[in-house]
Amino acid sequence: MGIIKMKKIATNLTLDAFAANCDSTCDVDSDKRERTSISSICWNIGNPSVDRATRQAKWLNSQQFDLLFLTECKKSEGCLYIEKYFQNFGYHVTFPKPENNEYGVMIISKIKPEQSNFSKFMTSLSERVVSLKIPYGSENKLELILTYVPSRNATDEKIARKKQFLENLLECFEKDPASHNRIFCGDFNILEPNHDPHYPFFEKWEYDFYSKLFNNNLKDVFRHFNPDAKEYSWIGRTNDGYRYDHFFTSPDLLSKIIECKYFHEPRLNRLSDHSAIICKMKLE
Secondary structure, three states: OOHHHHHHHHHHHHHHHHHHOOOHHHOHHHOOOOOOEEEEEEEEOOOOOHHHHHHHHHHHHHHOOOEEEEEEEOOOHHHHHHHHHHHHOOOEEEOOOOOOOOOEEEEEEOOOOEEOOHHHHOOOOHHHEEEEEEEEOOOEEEEEEEEEOOOOOOOHHHHHHHHHHHHHHHHHHHHOOOOOOEEEEEEOOOOOOOOOOOOOOOOHHHHHHHHHHHOOOOEEHHHHHOOOOOOOOEEOOOOOEEOOEEEEEOHHHHHHEEEEEEEOHHHHOOOOOEOEEEEEEEOO
16 A cells, blocks of 8 residues: 555544544534624645644644635645634535645634635636635625745746736726725735845736735735834844735725734744734724
8 A cells, every 4th residue: 555545544533533423513613602893814734744734634623714815725635624623623625636636725704604706717736725704794795815926036937827817807807806805915926026035036027916905905004003013934044034915805894993913823834934024903
């Protein structure tokens, strides 16, 4: 029997045992208390091994976030473990499975979602974008858009791939505009134009994508509340910091933000090489 098949069997046995011991307290929908806020975490999980995924899932579950926005996911045993783990707890998991060893994203929600139109307009690496809507307040719906923008090197192929993806994303905003109740977050693999330190590797079209988000009724929540802060979600081998992971909302939601900050614990504890960004909003 091959090693890969043995690992898959071990993973399934672990999850089956977990599910067998999961009682009614695992059902998040059984909690009918009225929500006064929505808490979320946006985090690059780095396509984990099953061992790391087990630790990530346990840690995430202990944090009790309402929304989990996870990037750098693959159709791998580790990511499938996280999917099934939270399904066993009664969460609603949206995870389009990328093919051809490609990356994707995953949204895990305590609140039952429905699909929104935004991601339907994505034709380039579409598994890297997920869009949903959840009930928000008494009558409204909150749109959730998550993306994992491709990284690149200096080759023409990788540059064209990333540029096409970003252009397609901007087209989605043009085809499905919204001025309120929208969240757009993820690992953008781009920096703000005035990022400190400045890295000459990034080109104008990458900085332009960040700037054009403001033209599409979106605000950088962390930067709005922390105009001068130097915070980074990824640290390079030479100890240089990069603010790759972002959390944007439509302007109407800014007044409802309770907190938005980078959460370095998972990176410092080596659960991933990225810090997370967390955001908590009050409901009215």
